[in-house]
Amino acid sequence: MAWASARADELRLYVATDGNDSWSGQEQAANPRKTDGPFATIGRARAAIAELKKAGRLDGPATVSIRAGTYFLDKSIELAEQDSGTVAAPITYQAMSGEKVRLIGGREVQAFAPVMDPSILARLSNGARKAVVQADLKAQGITDFGSMRSRGFGRRTTPAGLELFFDDQPMTLARWPNNEDVKIAAIPKDQGANDGHGGTIGNLPAGFYYDGDRPSTWKSFDDIWVHGYWAWDWANSYEAVASIDTTQRLIKTRPPYGQYGFRKGQRLHFLNVLEELDQPGEWYLDRKSGILYFWPPKPISEGRALVSIIEQPVFRLRGASNITIRNVGIECTRGNAIEITGGENNLVAGCTIRNIGDYAVIVRGGRNNGVSQCHVSNCGDGGIDLSGGDRKTLAPAAHFATGNEIHHVARWSKCYVPAIHFTGAGIRVANNLVHDHPHCAILFGGNDHLIELNEIHHVCLETGDVGAIYTGRDWTYRGNVIRHNFIHETGGVGMGSMGVYMDDCVSGTRIEGNVFWKVQRAVFLGGGRDFVVEDNIFVDCNPSVQLDGRGLDRSPVWHNMVYDHMKRRLEEMNYKQPPYSTKYPQVLELEKFYQKDQGVPPENSVVARNISLGGKWLSVGWHAKLEMLKLSDNMVDVDPHFVGRAAGDFRLKEDSPAFRVGFKAIPFERIGPKGTHTLPSPRHSGEREG
DSSP, rough: OOOOOTTTTBBEEEOTTTTTTTOOOGGGGGOTSSOOOSSHHHHHHHHHHHHHHHTTTOOHHHHEEEEEEEEOOOOOOEEEEGGOOOSSSSSEEOOOOOEEEEEEEEEOOOOOOOOOOHHHTTTOEEEEEEEEHETTTGGOOOOOOOOOOBBBBOOOOOOOOOOEEEEEEEEEOOOEESOOOOOOOBTTTOOOOSSSSSSSEEEEOOOOOOOOOOOGGGGGOOOOOOEEEEEEEEEEEEEEEEEEEETEEEEEEEEEEEOOOTTOEEEEEEEEEOOOOOOOEEEEETTTTTEEEESSOOOOGGEEEEEEEEOOOOOOOEEEEEEEEEOOOOEEEESSSSEEEEEESSSSESOOEEESSOOSSSEEEEEEEEEEEEEEEEEEEEEOEEEETTTTTBOOOOOOEEOOEEOOOSSSSSSSSSSSEEEESEEEESSOOESSOOEEEEEEESSEEEESEEEEOOOOOOEEEEEEEESSOOTTTSOOOOSOOOOESOOOOOOOOEEEEETOOOOOOOSSSSSEEEESEEEEEEEEOOOOEEHHHEEOOSOOEEEOOGGGSSSHHHIIIIIIIIIHHHHHEEEETTTTTHHGGGGGGGGGHHHSSSOOOOOOOESSSSSEEEOOOEEEEOOGGGEEEEESSSSEESOOOEEEETEEEEOTTTOOGGGGOOOOOOOOOGGGGGHHHHHHHOEEEEEEOO
C-alpha cells in the first residue's frame, strides 16, 4: 500500500467523513474518482501508523489530518506506548488547517413529535402541554441510558447518566425550583448533633423537613433526586430520594447520603421530576419506556439535539509519548474527554472541549504533558486535572496548563472540581482565563508549582468559604509561587470568598505582583507561616490581607488538625531529611511546636510594598497578633496614579509613588491567553519563566 508523504521521512495521513478504512489514507484530491482516499476513522489511521512502525518503515514524524465534519464515536481512541512518537519525530492528530472537526461521544436524536399520551399530558402544566415534544430513543437504537449516581463533595468522579444537549448547549433536567433553591425547613427532633464548630446538624438517615406542598403534586416519586449544600456552603452532593412523606413534609434520602448532616436553612433543589418540566430548556427521560420529553428553547427544527452515550474518554493515552492532539472539537460524552496516563511530551493544543460529563483533560503521571490554548466549557466536573512529579524527592513533573479559556464547568459536582486542579511537584499554570464557576478556579496541592499570568473573574458564584486560588492543610506544601495574576469581581455566599486562599495552616507560598479588584478577602492567610506577600495591588477589597491564628485554637477540630492530620503529613514527607530540610529549612522550625502542646503561631510572614486602595487594608484576629506579620513600605489609601481605575486599568503611571519604595511593575500585557503568543513545543513548554 502506498502512503502519502510530504517528504521522504514524513508521513501524512487523512481522515474524512466520506472516507473508507479500506483505502490508503491519502488525500482525497489525489483520487477524484474515489477509488482511494482518506480513512473513515482516526482508529484506522492509528493502526496504519502502527503497521509502518512495526515494519520499520516510519523514520520521521507522522501527521493525521482530519477533514471537516462531525464524527460520531462509540468507543475510545486508544493510544499506547507502541503508538508513541519521538522528540525528533512526534505524531500529531489534528484538524485540517482551517476546518472544523467535531468528535461526538453521543448520538443525534430525531423524530420529535407532540406529546399525545393523556397520562403524560395530565402530569404537565398547562403551558407545557403544547410546548413539550417527545422522541422514542429506543426506536432510534439508543438503549443505554446510563444512570444517575450520587456525586459531589467527597465523591469519586463518576460518569454522568445520559444528558441532552440542544444547539450546542446543555439542557436542564426537569427541576424544582427552576432557577433558585428552597431551604431545609427543619430537622427531626432529637436528631441534632454538634457540628464541631458550635452549630447543630441533623442525622442523615433521619432526613429533613421541607416547607410547602409542592411535592404533593408529583404523581410518582420514582428516581427523584435532590441536590443540596446540606451542612456547609462548600460541600454539596446529589442524593436519591428514598421517600417523601407529604403529610409530615419529611424527605429521606438513600445511602451514601451527604458528608456531614442536614442543617436547617441550607439550600436544595429537586430534579428528574416530570411534573417540573415547565419551562424552555428542560427535559425528562422515562427510563422504562425510553421516551425523551423536551421543551426546546426554540423550534426543534431549528437546532440539533444530541444525547451523550460513551462513558470512556474520546482519546485515551496510556504510556504513550510525543503525541499531539490539535484543533479538534470533543463533546457530548458521559465521562472525560481526554485521559493521559504516563508518557511524556504529550500535548493537547487548540481544542474545543465542551458539553462533557466529567473532566475535559486528565493527566496522571509521566512528564512534560500539558494542555495549551484550549477552550473548555460546560463540563459536568472540572476542566483540567494534572498530577505528577515526586513529592518526596521533589522531582518535577513539568506538566503545564497554558493559555486556555475555561468557563461554566462544574455543572454537576460544583465543589472542589475547579477549572484547573493540579497536585504533585513542579507544575506550571499560566496565561489562562477562568470565569463563571460555582467554586474555586484553581485548586492545587504539592510543591514548587508556578501559577502566573492568569485572569480569573466571576468565580465562587454559588459557594462559601472558598478561594479563587485555593490550597490548604499541609505544612509541607512549599516552594509555590502565585504571581502576576488578575483576580476580580468574585462572588461568594454565606462565609463569602477569597482571592488567594491559604487555608488551614498551609504555609510558605510566595504571593507577588498580583492584582485583586472587588474581591472580598483578597489574600487570606489561614493560620499558616512563612508567606511572602509583596508588590500586589488591592482595589476595593475587604480586606486586602487577612491573617488568623487557627493553629493556636484549643478546640478539638483545630487541635486535631494540627497535632494529628498535619503532623502525619509532615512525617510522610520525611521533613527532617533532605530534600525538605535543605530546600525548605523553615519547616524545621515546626519541631519546637510539636515538642509542646500549645499550638503553632502564624509567624514569619512578610507583607511588603503592596498597594491597597478602597475597601479595607488589613485584618488580624482569631489568636493572631499584628506583630506576627513583618509589615513594610505598604501604600494604603494613597493615590498610586493608576492609568484608569474606573475602567479597571490598574497599570501605574511612570510617576507613581509606589516605584519610590521599590514596587515592581506588573506585566499586565502578558496576563491571560493573549499573553501566550505561540503554542509551546513539547520539548520546552513545561519550563518555567525565569
